[in-house]
Every structure is written in structure tokens, then in C-alpha cells.
Amino acid sequence: xxxxxxxxxxxxxxxxxxxxxDLQLQETPVPELRDGQxxxxxxxxxxxxxxxxxMAMDSYLPAVAIGEVMRSLGFAEIVESRHPDYKKGDRxxxxxxxxxxxxxxANAKQSLIQKVPKIPFVSDTVFLGTLGIxxxxxxxxxxxxxxKKGETLVVSAAAGATGSIVGQIGKIHGCxxxxxxxxxxxxxxxxxDLGFDAAINYKHTDWTEKLAAAVPSGIDIDFENVGGEIMQxxxxxxxxxxxxxxxxxxxxYTKEDPGLxxxxxxLMKRLRVEGFIVxxxxxxxxxxxxxxxxxxxxxxxxxxxxxxxxxxxxxxxINMLFTGGNTGKLIxxx
Amino acid sequence: xxxxxxxxxxxxxxxxxxxxxDLQLQETPVPELRDGQxxxxxxxxxxxxxxxxxMAMDSYLPAVAIGEVMRSLGFAEIVESRHPDYKKGDRxxxxxxxxxxxxxxANAKQSLIQKVPKIPFVSDTVFLGTLGIxxxxxxxxxxxxxxKKGETLVVSAAAGATGSIVGQIGKIHGCxxxxxxxxxxxxxxxxxDLGFDAAINYKHTDWTEKLAAAVPSGIDIDFENVGGEIMQxxxxxxxxxxxxxxxxxxxxYTKEDPGLxxxxxxLMKRLRVEGFIVxxxxxxxxxxxxxxxxxxxxxxxxxxxxxxxxxxxxxxxINMLFTGGNTGKLIxxx
Numbered sequence: 001x002x003x004x005x006x007x008x009x010x011x012x013x014x015x016x017x018x019x020x021x022d023l024q025l026q027e028t029p030v031p032e033l034r035d036g037q038x039x040x041x042x043x044x045x046x047x048x049x050x051x052x053x054x055m056a057m058d059s060y061l062p063a064v065a066i067g068e069v070m071r072s073l074g075f076a077e078i079v080e081s082r083h084p085d086y087k088k089g090d091r092x093x094x095x096x097x098x099x100x101x102x103x104x105x106a107n108a109k110q111s112l113i114q115k116v117p118k119i120p121f122v123s124d125t126v127f128l129g130t131l132g133i134x135x136x137x138x139x140x141x142x143x144x145x146x147x148k149k150g151e152t153l154v155v156s157a158a159a160g161a162t163g164s165i166v167g168q169i170g171k172i173h174g175c176x177x178x179x180x181x182x183x184x185x186x187x188x189x190x191x192x193d194l195g196f197d198a199a200i201n202y203k204h205t206d207w208t209e210k211l212a213a214a215v216p217s218g219i220d221i222d223f224e225n226v227g228g229e230i231m232q233x234x235x236x237x238x239x240x241x242x243x244x245x246x247x248x249x250x251x252x253y254t255k256e257d258p259g260l261x262x263x264x265x266x267l268m269k270r271l272r273v274e275g276f277i278v279x280x281x282x283x284x285x286x287x288x289x290x291x292x293x294x295x296x297x298x299x300x301x302x303x304x305x306x307x308x309x310x311x312x313x314x315x316x317x318i319n320m321l322f323t324g325g326n327t328g329k330l331i332x333x334x
Numbered sequence: 335x336x337x338x339x340x341x342x343x344x345x346x347x348x349x350x351x352x353x354x355x356d357l358q359l360q361e362t363p364v365p366e367l368r369d370g371q372x373x374x375x376x377x378x379x380x381x382x383x384x385x386x387x388x389m390a391m392d393s394y395l396p397a398v399a400i401g402e403v404m405r406s407l408g409f410a411e412i413v414e415s416r417h418p419d420y421k422k423g424d425r426x427x428x429x430x431x432x433x434x435x436x437x438x439x440a441n442a443k444q445s446l447i448q449k450v451p452k453i454p455f456v457s458d459t460v461f462l463g464t465l466g467i468x469x470x471x472x473x474x475x476x477x478x479x480x481x482k483k484g485e486t487l488v489v490s491a492a493a494g495a496t497g498s499i500v501g502q503i504g505k506i507h508g509c510x511x512x513x514x515x516x517x518x519x520x521x522x523x524x525x526x527d528l529g530f531d532a533a534i535n536y537k538h539t540d541w542t543e544k545l546a547a548a549v550p551s552g553i554d555i556d557f558e559n560v561g562g563e564i565m566q567x568x569x570x571x572x573x574x575x576x577x578x579x580x581x582x583x584x585x586x587y588t589k590e591d592p593g594l595x596x597x598x599x600x601l602m603k604r605l606r607v608e609g610f611i612v613x614x615x616x617x618x619x620x621x622x623x624x625x626x627x628x629x630x631x632x633x634x635x636x637x638x639x640x641x642x643x644x645x646x647x648x649x650x651x652i653n654m655l656f657t658g659g660n661t662g663k664l665i666x667x668x
Contacts, residue, residue: 059602227597246601261593263561267580267609268393275601 007099038086040076045332046128069097129329135292138165145245149174157225159186161329182324244273304328341433372420374410379666380462403431427461463663469626472499479579483508491559493520495663516658569599578607638662
């Protein structure tokens with residue numbers, strides 16, 4: 001048995017991008033299990049934009065405390081158990097934290113720890129992406145967006161783990177789907193492989209004109225992951241009574257309260273803007289997971305992963321989210 | 335018969351507050367009526383914040399063209415008619431424009447011109463305020479807000495024509511109602527006469543602390559008329575899953591795209607923000623008007639007016655809206 005647990009603890013709250021030392025590697029003894037506890041070996045970590053928010057401030061969850069293991073979702077295998085619900089070899093996903101070993105106990109529910117099955121021909125990491133936080137986020141966000149056949153849906157961070165699924169759900173509902181992403185390669189992926197009708201690279205100087213040309217009937221739904229100038233441009237093209245499913249504001253997570261210029265469009269265009277956090281939907285995760293699994297098996301949802309090797313690379317991986325370094329789900333293999 | 339029609343035409347688009355000459359007084363001949371036309375003598379003009387938007391830019395209505403009579407709601411009496419639906423002495427309200435005489439013709443419906451009854455003991459101006467644009471705006475905005483008994487409603491510009499009715503509808507629904515206004519006198523009026531539970535004068539330096547103290551259970555509904563810093567402070571006190579009925583952004587109408595700082599609260603608190611414009615509800619004006627008239631007769635909605643005398647004073651009156659000079663409905667008596 002391993003006796004050392006390597007962990008990344010929050011040492012200082014980042015300003016802007018993560019700096020060296022904001023997350024500090026530490027080694028602690030793997031604790032002796034008590035009755036009612038199980039020990040999981042973390043295999044994969046889910047790297048998500050919301051982690052940057054958790055590092056900075058109280059939000060929909062309290063900020064991670066200084067000195068605490070950094071909060072994250074992850075996938076683990078049970079290696080030892082004195083808990084009646086878990087046996088060696090069981091596979092779980094949930095809030096493992098950025099560490100090699102996680103103790104599961106009475107707090108399992110609060111940590112969203114749940115057992116997951118082995119699915120043939122499907123990577124374990126699917127429980128962090130398409131059948132995990134990103135698929136669920138896309139599913140419930142699209143419920144808020146209420147897509148109707150023939151409507152135009154625009155999604156930002158469209159080649160990200162959530163955005164790529166959002167667009168594919170939009171196609172299932174019969175929408176015209178336009179994605180906004182940051183490289184031509186990403187744009188090619190979402191149009192050629194995922195079936196988006198169009199993709200706009202926002203790094204091109206004429207991208208707003210291209211976006212306008214890609215939505216000849218205007219925009220009915222904005223699935224917003226980014227905020228800031230990208231959101232502004234989308235709002236400018238929205239139809240009266242359009243809907244904004246407000247999922248993320250990643251462009252602002254590394255800035256001090258960037259706010260939203262052109263907020264007045266919400267009034268003038270009578271938009272409905274609804275913020276949501278997937279954790280609120282926990283009681284319906286089984287319903288959504290079942291639907292997502294079906295879509296995945298039918299090939300209606302395809303996914304891609306960017307895998308970074310080594311726990312110590314997790315801080316770099318988090319920064320990749322803000323520089324657009326990943327395509328699809330970003331995973332750290334521990 | 336009068337032969338001269340005095341009108342205020344848009345001469346230049348204001349920057350900030352209205353300046354001398356943005357609206358120019360002109361005299362034109364009262365036109366000879368053709369068959370299918372009626373002539374109304376404008377008695378009262380409704381002065382509303384949205385007029386400042388109409389002067390500046392295309393919004394939910396096209397901007398008023400330079401050289402055109404300034405758009406406004408008003409109340410008029412028919413003095414001559416060659417239209418089968420109108421006879422001398424009929425009383426109408428609708429988009430009369432800032433002028434002494436209005437020609438009513440086939441465009442009457444588009445101008446929202448409708449005949450209104452004489453109600454005993456009630457001033458004619460009620461059709462511009464409580465039974466006009468403001469009552470209707472409050473009614474449909476509160477439908478969006480979905481108030482429930484025991485919830486806390488905050489309304490900004492609370493001593494204005496719309497805000498004062500919003501708060502009273504909130505009380506009818508059993509909400510705790512807190513108003514934000516700009517003078518102690520206004521605060522006294524809405525609490526003592528209108529039954530608001532509390533009122534906060536935002537000109538006091540400690541107003542945000544007072545607002546926090548006035549909403550011990552947080553804020554469930556923000557009926558937003560103002561935007562900017564006032565809206566920011568309200569958002570900071572909102573409960574999870576709160577609703578914002580976005581009715582106006584008056585603090586920004588005299589500025590270039592002020593945007594909204596702390597927009598991220600919409601995401602973190604999972605708020606639903608819905609912009610609305612009362613004109614969208616025109617097919618339901620009769621329903622709402624009937625309900626408002628009933629509330630008014632039962633004394634459940636009280637109102638107050640600020641009356642400015644003389645068409646030529648209309649530009650000053652518009653500016654009063656932005657300096658907080660009026661309490662209740664602002665009217666120009668022509």
C-alpha cells in the first residue's frame with residue numbers, strides 16, 4: 001500500500017492567471033481508515049473553469065480555504081474499504097480534490113461521490129465529461145434555453161467540454177447551431193465532426209461580421225460560457241424575446257468584476273437571461289445521465305479529450321482553460 | 335377654431351441631459367381634415383423616461399427622426415371629426431406627440447389611440463398614469479416577477495409613476511415591499527401613504543447598509559427601473575434563484591452604454607433577469623386596465639401627480655425625470 005498522499009493545496013488566491021505557488025504540492029500520510037470510510041485512488045481529475053472561481057472567492061460554493069486541498073471533480077478507484085457501500089475495485093466520481101488519494105466517508109453525498117459503472121469501449125473519463133459535469137451542464141442549460149426546431153443557437157467556448165455538447169444537443173432539437181471558438185482547428189472539429197452548421201474563430205479581426213453572416217435569421221438562444229466582449233457581440237445579434245442560458249463567464253474569471261457592457265440590450269430586446277449552476281440539479285442527475293448515455297451510444301454526442309499527465313501539472317492545466325489550450329474535455333491523469 | 339398647432343420637434347439628439355434646442359418649438363397650420371380623420375386637442379402629455387431613449391437611438395421603437403414631432407403619450411379631446419369612430423367631445427389617449435393638436439386617422443391603432451371613458455371623481459390624467467402606461471407596466475412586470483406571499487420585493491425609482499404602483503401591487507400579493515427613492519419626502523410618501531414596508535433614500539451615504547437592514551430575508555424580486563449602481567447594490571442582496579423584472583435603466587439613459595458591473599451575480603445567484611416593454615402586451619391592455627381600475631376604486635392603488643404647465647416646458651419636464659424632480663406621475667398640462 002502507498003503511504004504517501006500527494007496533494008495540491010491552495011497557498012494564495014490567484015490574481016489573473018494562476019502563478020507559481022498559488023497551488024503548492026505537499027505530501028501527507030495516507031490516513032488510516034476508520035470504520036465507515038473507504039479509500040479511493042484518484043485516476044483522473046476534471047479541470048474546469050469554475051475552479052478558478054473557487055480559488056478566488058465565495059460564490060455558489062464557499063471559496064477553498066487557504067491551506068486546504070484544492071477542490072476538483074475526479075474519478076477514483078476504491079483500493080481499501082471499511083465502508084459498507086464500497087468494496088475494493090469500485091469506481092467512483094465526485095469531488096475528489098486535487099490529490100492522489102481521497103477518503104470517502106459520511107460526507108460522500110456532500111462531495112457528490114457516486115459509484116459509476118464500467119462501460120465497454122468507453123473511457124472512464126466519460127464520467128468527468130459527457131456523462132459528468134459537462135454533459136449535465138449542457139443538458140440542464142438547454143432545458144433553460146428551451147430550443148425549438150428551426151431556431152438559431154449560438155454557443156461560446158464551443159469547442160470546450162460543455163460547449164461542444166451544447167451544440168450537439170441543439171442539433172438534436174433541430175436548431176441551426178453556430179459555435180464560437182478560438183482556433184481554426186477547433187472550428188473545423190465542431191463543424192466537420194460534431195455537425196455544427198457554422199463556427200466562428202473570434203481571433204479573426206472580422207469575426208463579428210462573420211458571426212452576423214452566420215445567423216441570417218438572428219439569434220434566438222445564446223448559450224453563454226464566456227461573457228465580456230464575446231457575449232456583447234452575441235447580444236447585439238439576438239432576436240426579440242431571445243433567451244440567454246448563462247452558464248459561465250470565463251473571460252471574467254481572471255479579472256476584477258468586468259461587468260457586462262451593452263446590458264441594456266436585455267431590456268430593449270426583452271431577453272430572458274437565466275443563470276444556472278448544475279449542482280442545483282443534483283436530484284435529476286440520473287434522468288439526465290441516462291439521456292446523455294443514450295445519445296452517446298447512438299453517436300449523437302461525440303467528444304474529445306485533452307489529457308495532461310501528472311498531478312503536478314494541474315495548475316498549468318487550469319491556466320490552459322483561459323488561454324484556450326484545450327479542445328474538448330480537459331483531464332489531468334494522476 | 336384654432337388654426338395654429340404648436341409642436342415640439344426633435345432638432346438634435348441629446349448628449350446627456352436635454353439641452354436647449356434639442357427640442358424646438360414650431361408653429362404649423364392645423365391641417366384641414368380629410369374624410370376618415372379626426373382632430374384631437376391635446377390636454378395632457380405623459381412625460382416618461384423612455385422618451386429620452388426615443389430621442390437618442392433606435393430601440394424597441396425606431397428613434398424619432400430629426401425634424402419630426404417628438405413622440406409622447408398624451409390625452410386629447412376630439413374637437414372636430416370626419417372619422418366614423420370619433421365624435422366631438424370624445425376623449426382619447428395614446429401617442430399624441432408633443433403638440434397641441436393631433437390628427438387621428440387610419441394610423442390610430444398604430445398610435446395606440448383609444449377612446450377612454452369619463453370616470454366620476456377621477457382626473458382625466460389617470461389614463462396616462464395608473465390606468466395608462468405606468469399601471470400597465472407595473473401590472474405586466476409583476477406578472478414576470480411572479481410575486482409570492484411573504485417574499486421580499488425591492489423596487490427602484492419607487493416614488494415614480496411606475497414604481498409607486500409596483501410596490502402597491504406587491505402589497506396586494508402579500509410581499510414585504512421596500513422602495514428605493516431619492517428624497518426623504520418621497521420615502522415618507524411611499525411608506526405612510528402607499529403602505530410600503532420600508533423606503534431607502536439612496537442619497538444617504540449609508541443607504542446600502544440601510545437597504546441590507548430593510549431586507550432581513552434577502553431580496554426575492556428586483557423590479558428594476560434604474561440600473562447602474564443602484565441595481566448593483568440590489569443584486570448583491572438577492573437570494574438564490576431570485577427574479578429581476580427589468581423595466582428600465584434610467585440611470586443609463588443619459589450616458590453612453592454604462593453596462594452593468596457585477597453582472598456575474600446573475601450566474602452565481604442563478605437569477606432570472608427578464609427585460610420587458612409594455613407595448614408587447616397591447617392585446618391584454620383591457621384585461622390589465624380592468625384590474626387596475628378595480629384596485630384604484632377599492633383604494634388599493636393610490637397615486638400622485640406632478641403637473642408642469644405649458645407645452646414649452648416639456649423639455650424641462652423630461653430632464654426632471656433624470657434629476658428626480660417629480661413624485662408620482664409627471665404630466666405636462668398643455
